[in-house]
Amino acid sequence: MAGPDPMNIDMIRAAATRLQGHARRTPLLNSPFIDQIAGRRVWIKPECLQHTGSFKFRGAWSALSALDEATRANGVIAFSSGNHAQGIALASSQHGVPSVIIMPADAPALKLANTRALGAEVVTYDRATEDRDAIGDRLAAERGLTLIKPFDEPQVIAGQGTVGLEIAQDANAMGIETADVLVCCGGGGLTSGIALALEADAPGLRARPVEPEGFDDVKRSLESGKIQRNAQTSGNICDAIITPAPGELTFPIMHRLCGPGLAVTEDEALRAVAQAFLRLKLVAEPGGAVALAAALSHKEQIEGDDVFVVISGGNVDAPMFARALNTLS
């Protein structure tokens, strides 16, 4: 890559300062029952307890707060039907600026309603007949909106990296010097941000991306050293973390810093959702539980007496949650 590195630890520290008093400092949880299944001590970072139910609020707040005031006042735009949309919607309304979220017209009604309720203007399009990007470009040009991408955006990565600063601080306080840090991974914004934070503040901790089986583009990219794409981007209950490929910004960071990727089945993800319910009293969505699933079901691929696990989100509907609970009986 030519030019200076677009990401560094100072950006993450600056994001942490901007997030202070706005994002939640999530606790670190554990359970002797989880430890027993996993065969080691498991330290849970529950980002499902973050505002809007996922870590995405951190990146959204970081990106919004990094804009100069005049640019921000015009408002922002994002393409998302999920957690990024809700993060942008709430961070924008808390900044007192407009946000436009472009969502497919057939997105779940609850997601459309939630995003609107958090203060965004939702613009829907027909997936079959309309060009999402063209609609976004037109609105952005007409209104002077700034596009905030979901992961391949320096200030978004910086915001997600604050999760890593907190894990490093807690690990240091507990005297844990080496451990794997399992991170639910889509485009790699959270994973790369955490990896950069750990490199600086807890260099014995190693971020490792976890993905759904069959959608393990990051795992394969790390193995080959080159960006690999997923053959498909739908058809898995871990929809929140499925993206076409790792990002141009996130992949080089992950390639330099991360340990090997892991992949889990849908059933393993559902069982992890059920254990989070039973033992941690947390609501996790399947895609937000893949890192826990790796700790519970793939312990032979993990090193050390301690492992950190990020539960990245909890925006799951009742029928899917009931399906996860059925794995307990």
Add this chain to the structure above:
Amino acid sequence: MAGPDPMNIDMIRAAATRLQGHARRTPLLNSPFIDQIAGRRVWIKPECLQHTGSFKFRGAWSALSALDEATRANGVIAFSSGNHAQGIALASSQHGVPSVIIMPADAPALKLANTRALGAEVVTYDRATEDRDAIGDRLAAERGLTLIKPFDEPQVIAGQGTVGLEIAQDANAMGIETADVLVCCGGGGLTSGIALALEADAPGLRARPVEPEGFDDVKRSLESGKIQRNAQTSGNICDAIITPAPGELTFPIMHRLCGPGLAVTEDEALRAVAQAFLRLKLVAEPGGAVALAAALSHKEQIEGDDVFVVISGGNVDAPMFARALNTLS
């Protein structure tokens, strides 16, 4: 009451010191969706995230750690089929001392298994033919065990009161000077402890007990100024907080310090469990959600722009949780 007051704020502060590094300092959560239903800002204290899934661990740790070493080494005994049992079991094994929990033989298998897995010796009795107290007295005498009562015990009240210290600290940091603090109430250990802590550290905040309709012994006792009993002690899904009557120690404290009690229906409790799932990503048990239910369904009985709500526990089984989720559809 003759003699010196058995409870004071210094005991709560001393308990907080002993709990440091052992009990979790739970965060304070909120949601704009919850605020909208409640018609005011709602600040959630999620004690379902405490060790063993309920605030009971605080009182258990406080009581264990307050014993002199020789007494503690002999072990402790408790009567409980629920959250107190799990709190005592874990606090005892973390202190490296034995615990005996007397439970009915027909208690749910999961509760028996969990209590054993946390390190306790579980002794079961037949409700129809055996005398629980006689069994307990015999074991305590034979082994020199110390009985730890679930609520009417000064060091247990002191431990639960640390929830109030944390609420006071957070309220002061946010500049909230007056508010109701709604507390799920059984025998009154948590409510009276919180009330004492608020009196000292946030005197504009007022604890208010919340109970299931038909089991509102504390509410009626506060109204009449005398201890009133429940006509029955079973037959409600909020079983975790149903006790025969307020305690001899807890009632005078509640009578002196608490605002009026509130009572909620089973359906209101289930709907609160569902909102905690949907908007807070928390697993609450019905009895642990009655305070949230009061905030959501009885707003006309609450005063002020802000209200604090303790979610006291999350030990709910999957079928009951699924029943709560059904209220969303």
